[in-house]
Amino acid sequence: MPSTLTDVLVTTDWVAQHGNDAGVRVVEVDVDTTAYEQGHVPGAAGWNWTTQLCDTVVRDIIPPEKFEELMSTSGIAPDTTVVLYGDNNNWFAAWALWQLKIYGHEEVRIMDGGRKKWLAEGRPLSTDAPNVQRTTYKARKPDTSIRAFLPEVREAMQRGSAALVDVRSPQEFTGEILAPPGLPETCQRGGHIPGAKNIPWAKACNEDGTFKSVEELRQLYGGVGVTADRPVIAYCRIGERSSHTWFVLKYLLGFKDVKNYDGSWTEWGNLVGAPVEKP
Amino acid sequence: MKAEGYSTKKMDLDGWPIVIESYHVGDRYYCTISNADPGARFARAEGASSDEAERTALEKARRYLAQTRVRKA
Numbered sequence: 580m581p582s583t584l585t586d587v588l589v590t591t592d593w594v595a596q597h598g599n600d601a602g603v604r605v606v607e608v609d610v611d612t613t614a615y616e617q618g619h620v621p622g623a624a625g626w627n628w629t630t631q632l633c634d635t636v637v638r639d640i641i642p643p644e645k646f647e648e649l650m651s652t653s654g655i656a657p658d659t660t661v662v663l664y665g666d667n668n669n670w671f672a673a674w675a676l677w678q679l680k681i682y683g684h685e686e687v688r689i690m691d692g693g694r695k696k697w698l699a700e701g702r703p704l705s706t707d708a709p710n711v712q713r714t715t716y717k718a719r720k721p722d723t724s725i726r727a728f729l730p731e732v733r734e735a736m737q738r739g740s741a742a743l744v745d746v747r748s749p750q751e752f753t754g755e756i757l758a759p760p761g762l763p764e765t766c767q768r769g770g771h772i773p774g775a776k777n778i779p780w781a782k783a784c785n786e787d788g789t790f791k792s793v794e795e796l797r798q799l800y801g802g803v804g805v806t807a808d809r810p811v812i813a814y815c816r817i818g819e820r821s822s823h824t825w826f827v828l829k830y831l832l833g834f835k836d837v838k839n840y841d842g843s844w845t846e847w848g849n850l851v852g853a854p855v856e857k858p
Numbered sequence: 859m860k861a862e863g864y865s866t867k868k869m870d871l872d873g874w875p876i877v878i879e880s881y882h883v884g885d886r887y888y889c890t891i892s893n894a895d896p897g898a899r900f901a902r903a904e905g906a907s908s909d910e911a912e913r914t915a916l917e918k919a920r921r922y923l924a925q926t927r928v929r930k931a
Contacts, residue, residue: 610898610899611890611899611902613902617883617886617888617904618859618860618861618883666890666899667892667897667898667899668897670897670898695879698861698864698881699861699864701860701861701862701864702860703859703860704859704860704861704883705859706859747896748895748896749895750895751896754929755928755929755930756926756927756928756929757927757929758926759893759895759896759898759900760874760876760893760900760923760926761874761891761893761898761900761901761919761922761923761925761926762893762898762900762922762926763925764927769929779895779896780896781895781896781897820896
């Protein structure tokens with residue numbers, strides 16, 4: 580077992596010392612899909628979220644057979660410890676982790692602080708392709724207990740069966756803007772799902788990209804009534820920011836029942852007749 | 859090789875708070891621009907100097923930000 584901060588986080592120090600150990604595979608997943616090529620953690624594989632972590636035909640997560648191929652070509656076996664990291668405070672590293680968990684990969688961690696911290700610390704970078712020995716990876720049956728679909732979200736809204744956490748920015752939450760500044764609009768209506776609480780995803784991070792302490796996180800979510808004794812569904816615009824919050828609630832705070840609604844606002848905000856709340 | 863001169867700074871661009879990240883790897887300079895909230899990277903550039911990379915990234919950022927429409931209730 581690696582010497583982790585928790586069971587799911589490793590430090591940049593740990594990666595520097597163990598990133599190329601047998602049984603460990605480091606993978607970079609960035610918002611900026613060109614960042615990996617500028618230089619990455621030596622030995623790290625790079626995954627492109629726009630082509631490799633989704634179904635490129637149907638709107639969906641990566642299909643099982645494509646997931647198996649990605650893992651196999653990355654040299655990952657079922658017992659490999661996968662360490663994910665990326666830019667923007669591990670935004671898409673969390674998206675990848677959520678999908679690995681759906682397909683039952685047990686040993687997966689996030690490098691706390693991500694690419695930002697690695698760069699800021701002046702650690703070594705490489706542009707070399709990793710030396711990978713192909714495996715034959717077999718995915719488990721998808722675990723949909725960590726993924727919310729539209730009917731469940733409707734029920735949460737109507738019956739209060741789960742707390743809805745909107746992790747977008749306040750301006751998106753209120754409907755003042757339809758997408759983060761500088762990014763294309765991808766929905767027809769602005770606002771939020773009625774009853775949702777707004778807790779922007781980045782509030783869970785420190786300035787250096789690391790996660791805040793458990794006590795700080797507990798206060799952040801508990802302060803608006805999001806607690807472990809009630810199911811939680813997190814959503815954002817396309818489901819990646821909310822996978823970051825899902826990770827925080829599930830693994831750093833130990834919530835038992837928390838799901839990521841990857842349909843998110845690009846689904847809800849485009850639905851004909853869906854209730855929308857604006858302050 | 860390694861990243862050197864890593865820095866971030868915040869500024870306002872056409873009314874939008876942004877974060878500028880800069881560093882260089884060898885003689886190549888990189889600049890990326892994120893919106894301050896939610897922190898999404900939406901423009902990047904590289905160049906032979908820090909100034910060139912930042913100037914180009916800011917030009918792109920300004921173009922993209924111009925497409926963001928604000929709706930008042």
